[in-house]
Structures are given as structure tokens and as C-alpha cells.
Amino acid sequence: MMNILVVVEDNRGSMHRMSKEAIAGAQKIGGNITALVIGANADAIADQLSSIALENTLVVKHELVSSYNSDGYTEVVKQVIQSINPSIIIIGHTYQTRDFMPRVSARLDIPFIPDIIGLEQDAYTKQVLNSKLNSSVSSLSDMKILSFQSACFSAEDMLTGSSSSQNFDVDLDPSMVRSSSEEPFQESAAEVDLESAELIVSVGRGIEKEDNIPIAFTLAEVLGAEVSASRPVIDSGWLPSFRQIGSSGQNVSPKLYFAMGISGAIQHVVGMKGSKNIIAVNKDPDAPIFEIADYAVVGDLLEIVPKLIEALKTEKDL
Amino acid sequence: MKIAVLVKQVIGSESALEISDDSSWVKEKNASFVMNPPDNYAIEEALIIKEKIGEGEVVIVSQGPARVQKVIREGLAKGADRAIHVEENGQIETDPLSIAKSLTSALKDENFDLILSGLQSDDTGMGQTGVLIGELLGMSTATLAIETDIDREQIKVKRELESGWFQWVKLKAPASVSIQSGINQPRYPSLKGIMGAKRKEIKVIQSQNAEKKQSLDKVFVPQTSKETEIIETDLNSTVDRIVEILKSEVKVF
Numbered sequence: 001m002m003n004i005l006v007v008v009e010d011n012r013g014s015m016h017r018m019s020k021e022a023i024a025g026a027q028k029i030g031g032n033i034t035a036l037v038i039g040a041n042a043d044a045i046a047d048q049l050s051s052i053a054l055e056n057t058l059v060v061k062h063e064l065v066s067s068y069n070s071d072g073y074t075e076v077v078k079q080v081i082q083s084i085n086p087s088i089i090i091i092g093h094t095y096q097t098r099d100f101m102p103r104v105s106a107r108l109d110i111p112f113i114p115d116i117i118g119l120e121q122d123a124y125t126k127q128v129l130n131s132k133l134n135s136s137v138s139s140l141s142d143m144k145i146l147s148f149q150s151a152c153f154s155a156e157d158m159l160t161g162s163s164s165s166q167n168f169d170v171d172l173d174p175s176m177v178r179s180s181s182e183e184p185f186q187e188s189a190a191e192v193d194l195e196s197a198e199l200i201v202s203v204g205r206g207i208e209k210e211d212n213i214p215i216a217f218t219l220a221e222v223l224g225a226e227v228s229a230s231r232p233v234i235d236s237g238w239l240p241s242f243r244q245i246g247s248s249g250q251n252v253s254p255k256l257y258f259a260m261g262i263s264g265a266i267q268h269v270v271g272m273k274g275s276k277n278i279i280a281v282n283k284d285p286d287a288p289i290f291e292i293a294d295y296a297v298v299g300d301l302l303e304i305v306p307k308l309i310e311a312l313k314t315e316k317d318l
Numbered sequence: 319m320k321i322a323v324l325v326k327q328v329i330g331s332e333s334a335l336e337i338s339d340d341s342s343w344v345k346e347k348n349a350s351f352v353m354n355p356p357d358n359y360a361i362e363e364a365l366i367i368k369e370k371i372g373e374g375e376v377v378i379v380s381q382g383p384a385r386v387q388k389v390i391r392e393g394l395a396k397g398a399d400r401a402i403h404v405e406e407n408g409q410i411e412t413d414p415l416s417i418a419k420s421l422t423s424a425l426k427d428e429n430f431d432l433i434l435s436g437l438q439s440d441d442t443g444m445g446q447t448g449v450l451i452g453e454l455l456g457m458s459t460a461t462l463a464i465e466t467d468i469d470r471e472q473i474k475v476k477r478e479l480e481s482g483w484f485q486w487v488k489l490k491a492p493a494s495v496s497i498q499s500g501i502n503q504p505r506y507p508s509l510k511g512i513m514g515a516k517r518k519e520i521k522v523i524q525s526q527n528a529e530k531k532q533s534l535d536k537v538f539v540p541q542t543s544k545e546t547e548i549i550e551t552d553l554n555s556t557v558d559r560i561v562e563i564l565k566s567e568v569k570v571f
Contacts, residue, residue: 069487070459095480099461102446105415106453111531112414114444123535129344130331130440133537141531178458178490184483199570223570235500241482248478248498256568263331277568279560285550286335291542295563298550307557315561316571 002031005086007077008049009096010041010068015048018092018148020155023052025148026090027159029119034058036080036168038073040066046165053161058084058168064177065170068096071177074103076170081108083168086143093147095247105145112145113137115266117152131265131288150247150270190242192226199225199256202245202272205232206261206282206301213238215305216260222312225256230268246271260301264289281305319374319470321364322402322425324435324448325393326354327386331440341536353389356436358504360497364434365397365505367468375399377428381421381525382406394515395507401520402428411525412442412534418450419528426455432473433494437462442534445496452494460487461496 004026009016026033032055037045042059049057058080065072081089081104089104091097093115105112117134118125124146128135194200201220207213213233220227229239231246245252246268253274260281262268265288272278273292280293281301290296297304329335329344330352336345364376378393380386381404390401404424411417425433433455435448452459458473464484465476473489478498489495507515549559564570 074453095462095478098445099449099459099477102414102449103453103459105446106418106450109415109531112446113532114446126443127540128442128534128537129329129335132335133337133344134540135442135537136535137532138535139532144532179460180488182486184479184485186482187484190482199568223564231499244482248480249482251481256564256570277563279563279568288540290546290548291540292544293546294544295560296546296548297556297560298548299553299556303553304556304560307553308560311557311561312564315565 002088003084003086004029004031004033005081005084005089006033006035007089007091008035008037008045009092009094010037010039010045013041013044015045016092016094017155018094018150020158021150021153022090022092022148023054024155024158025153027053028153028157029088031087034084034086036060036077038065038076039068050163050165051160052163053159054163056163057165059165060168060170062170062172064172064174067181069177069179069181070100070103071179072172073100074107075172075176077104078107079170080168089143089145091145091147093149097147101145101147108143110143110145111139111141112147113139114147115149116146117149117266127266130263131269132286149266151273187241192242194226194228194243194245194250194252197226197252197254199223200228200252200254201225201258201260202228202230202262203233203239203260204230204262206263207233208261208302210236210238212302215302218309219258219305222309222316223256223258225258228252230262230265259289259293260305262289263287264292319367319371319431320377320429321367321374321432321434322377322379322428322430323357323360323364323393323398324421324433324451325357325361325378325380325389326436326439327351327380327382327389328354328439328441337537337539341538343537351385351388353392354436354439354441356438356440356497356499359499359501360434360436361393361396361398362502362504363466363497366502367432367466371469377402377430379421379425380404381411381417383410387520390520391515392507394518395511396505397511400518403520403522404525405522406525413530413532414444414446414450415531416528418447418454420526421447422451422454423526424523425451431492432468433457435494435496437496437498448494448496455492455494458489458491458493459495460489460493462498463495464498464501466495
């Protein structure tokens with residue numbers, strides 16, 4: 001049986017949800033699965049892993065990797081790979097993965113196929129060209145690193161069982177760590193609780209300019225909804241960052257997600273595709289948001305939404 | 319401070335996408351090409367850092383066929399000092415490790431203090447070239463920088479983590495840093511800049527063909543898994559239908 005290594009991410013003391021999906025993916029591929037946990041919280045996470053169907057869990061505790069740093073993690077993962085010689089290294093496609101996994105790839109000269117949304121045998125599906133097309137990517141090497149995008153596999157499919165953990169000794173030298181990190185922090189307290197909102201009106205680049213943002217707030221007011229946005233709107237400074245949905249923002253699953261002028265890049269979609277009803281308005285009939293929408297409204301939101309607001313007001317008065 | 323900015327030319331988001339006959343990619347002759355949008359932020363950040371320090375050099379580095387000189391000129395017009403074009407003839411490489419090795423051999427004798435790149439490309443979106451090159455050149459690396467604090471003494475960047483978290487990281491020079499979109503307001507080239515760019519040096523180097531480690535075999539139109547009702551009609555009927563959906567399907571009132 002093939003050896004698979006799953007690198008588990010510590011998300012402030014517990015297992016990152018995408019690590020659970022990565023384990024579910026590894027189980028589906030099938031093999032002798034070793035999980036690797038690193039850092040000060042490694043024992044607590046290893047404890048979580050003890051009731052999951054794995055071959056075993058390797059625990060790395062070393063003062064140079066007690067918290068995440070790219071140099072230390074790269075070297076630890078390299079040493080573990082050289083020790084257990086897996087055919088596949090699997091990890092969730094998180095920001096941390098993007099930060100250090102390419103270095104493992106370069107250091108060991110093995111391919112890193114990132115951001116996978118589906119797989120069939122040895123062909124991996126990955127979005128390309130602003131999520132408008134999919135591509136099929138394959139490895140030309142005996143050993144490969146794969147990172148799975150959110151919801152490629154479901155954490156609920158993770159098979160339970162029992163497995164033991166053991167410490168893995170790494171050889172790290174202070175000269176290997178060339179960076180020093182301060183404590184992570186949050187910038188501004190959120191003024192709205194998007195994660196518990198029932199109805200959300202979300203704005204994308206298609207709103208065209210800041211002067212048009214009030215249209216979204218008016219629609220939200222008529223519906224009794226909260227307003228959120230996609231990354232380009234936040235980057236333009238039109239709305240504060242606590243309103244951002246997607247991989248660098250919030251994950252939501254409201255009863256209604258009304259997407260105005262959102263193209264549907266994967267980084268956005270991962271944060272909202274669990275919504276019960278998705279209505280998307282976009283001028284571009286090929287916008288990727290329409291692939292996950294329940295209702296795809298092709299047209300100009302600057303014409304449709306003001307008219308919709310009037311119609312809803314009339315409706316409420318009746 | 320000597321700064322390299324990795325720049326890629328990609329198919330624009332507004333461009334028509336027609337899959338090529340062998341499905342290996344899209345037809346280039348119908349496509350319009352632009353500077354990879356995230357790379358604009360990397361160029362701007364490099365120019366800001368140079369202006370702040372008051373000395374140094376910003377060098378645009380791009381791999382691709384002859385057409386990529388258009389985006390190289392754009393970078394020079396914005397204020398970069400010179401450029402290196404790693405020219406590909408024939409097959410355009412998509413394997414990030416091969417691209418990184420080719421760029422590394424073009425960059426290794428330059429001894430850059432800092433390499434900046436966009437967080438990922440809008441075409442293949444592998445999101446790793448800057449980090450791979452950093453590793454291959456033995457540099458420090460950081461990704462998704464949303465603020466920088468860089469002077470002669472130190473390289474400090476604010477990394478974006480997930481779900482609204484951030485972290486400041488201090489890196490030993492030299493370093494390769496990928497820049498998160500939105501970090502700054504990229505400038506437009508001035509007329510003077512555009513004229514001046516014509517006299518700036520573009521050094522052309524042939525790309526190296528490293529052994530491929532992964533291959534992008536084909537592209538295809540995504541299959542939608544969901545049943546989607548498409549509403550594409552006149553304005554009044556569209557609005558009526560949305561009201562009906564909100565009332566009877568979503569039950570907002």
C-alpha cells in the first residue's frame with residue numbers, strides 16, 4: 001500500500017477544518033496514512049486525531065517550530081518526507097500552505113499541485129483563467145504534493161477509527177530560521193455578525209463605483225438583510241474588511257445570498273457556497289458565480305436592482 | 319536596495335476564451351493580454367520602497383514569449399529602472415518549478431536584496447513562483463503581504479492570515495515576498511514615463527528548459543452540478559420573477 005502523509009494545520013489550538021477535509025481526501029484515495037502535527041498545540045491535536053482512521057500520527061515539538069514559521073516548517077516537513085517516503089503529501093489549501101509548501105517542493109524537487117477542486121485517478125482538477133475554465137493537471141514525478149481547496153472533500157466523510165501517535169525528532173538549528181514573527185492579531189472588530197445573518201446582500205466589482213454602494217444598502221434594508229462584499233470592493237476601500245466574504249474573510253451560509261455583480265472567483269465562492277438560496281445578478285453570462293447560483297439573473301444590476309427595490313417596497317405595502 | 323519584481327502577462331478577465339482544438343489551452347489569437355492584475359501591486363510596492371529609501375533599483379523580470387515585452391514596458395513606464403526578459407520560444411511553460419528554475423538562473427548573479435511578486439497569476443493560478451525562487455536562491459520568504467515596513471536596516475511585512483487575522487514578520491535579507499492585492503493604489507504610467515521607458519534597458523535571456531515535474535494536460539468548461547434557473551429577459555419580467563422567488567421560494571416576507 002502506498003504511503004500518504006497528511007500535514008495537519010494548527011488553527012489556534014485545534015485542527016483546521018481544511019485539515020479534516022484533507023484527511024477525508026487521503027482516506028478516499030486510500031493508503032497508509034500518516035498525519036503530521038507540529039508545534040506547541042501538537043499534543044492536543046494528536047489527541048483529536050486518535051479517534052480517526054489513520055496509520056499513525058507523528059508529533060513534532062521543537063522550540064524552533066513551537067509556532068508557525070516558514071523556514072522551520074519547511075525543514076520539518078522535508079525531514080518527515082525523507083523519513084517515511086510517502087508517494088503523496090496532502091494538505092488543505094490554506095494561506096499557511098501557500099506560505100511554506102512551495103519551499104518543500106523546491107527543496108525536495110517534487111511537484112506541488114495546488115488548489116485542487118476534484119480528482120479522477122491521477123488527474124487533478126484545478127480552476128484556471130479567473131475560474132472560468134477548469135484544467136486537468138497531472139504529476140510527472142513519483143512523489144507529489146497536493147493541496148485541496150475547501151469542500152473538495154467533506155470533513156463529515158472522515159472515517160473514524162483509532163490510531164496512536166509518536167514523537168518525531170527533528171534536527172533543527174537556529175540558523176535555519178531566518179524570520180521572527182509577532183503575535184497574530186485582528187484589525188477591527190466586526191460591526192455586523194455576517195455568520196449568523198439569515199439574509200445577505202453581497203456586492204462585487206460589478207457595482208462599478210463607490211457612489212453605487214448605497215443601492216446595496218437600500219436593497220438590504222428592504223429585505224432586512226446584512227451587506228457583505230467580495231475582495232475587489234474591499235480592496236478599493238468602498239466597504240470595510242469585516243464585510244468581506246471568502247477565504248480571506250468570513251464563511252457564511254445564509255438562507256439568501258443575493259450576489260450583485262460578483263464574478264465568483266474561487267476565493268469568494270468558498271466563503272458562501274453553502275448558502276441555501278443563491279441569486280446572482282451579473283452582466284456576463286459566463287460569470288462563474290452562475291455555476292453555483294440557484295437563480296442566474298443575466299443583466300445590468302444598476303438597472304435591475306433599483307427597479308427591484310421599488311417593486312419590493314410596493315409588495316411590502318400591500 | 320536592489321529590488322526585482324516578477325511580472326506575468328496573462329489573458330485579461332474580459333477576454334474571449336475559446337478552447338484550442340487540442341484542448342491544451344485557449345486560442346491565443348482571439349485573446350487579449352494584460353499585466354497580471356496582482357503584479358501591479360507588487361510593482362507599486364517596489365516603487366514606494368525605492369522612493370522611501372531614496373536610492374536603489376527596481377528591475378522588472380518576466381518570462382514568456384516576445385509579446386510579454388508589452389507588460390515589461392508598462393512596468394518601466396511606471397518607473398522601474400530596467401528589465402530582464404526571460405524569453406520562451408515555442409512551448410510556454412506552465413510547471414511552476416520549471417518556471418522558477420528558469421527565472422532563478424536568470425536572477426542568481428544579480429544578487430537582489432528583495433524580490434516581490436503578485437500573490438498568484440490570473441491564468442494558471444499556481445501561486446508559488448515567488449516562494450519557489452526564494453527557496454532556490456536561499457532567501458527568506460513571506461506571502462500575502464498587506465503592508466510592508468522596509469528600509470536599509472530591516473525587511474518587515476504584515477502577512478494576511480485567514481478570517482481577518484494578520485501577523486508582522488521580520489525577515490533576514492535577502493527575501494522574496496508575495497504581495498496581497500489591495501496593499502496600495504497602483505499608479506498609472508505618466509506620458510513622460512511612457513516616453514522614458516523606450517530608452518530603458520531590457521536584457522533578453524533565453525529560458526532554460528528544466529525537467530518538467532507537473533503538466534497541465536487540458537482545459538475544459540466546468541460542469542455545473544446545480545440546477546440553475548437562468549433569468550435573461552426584459553427588465554420588468556426579470557424584476558417580477560425575482561420578487562416571486564424572494565416571496566415564494568426564499569420566503570423573505
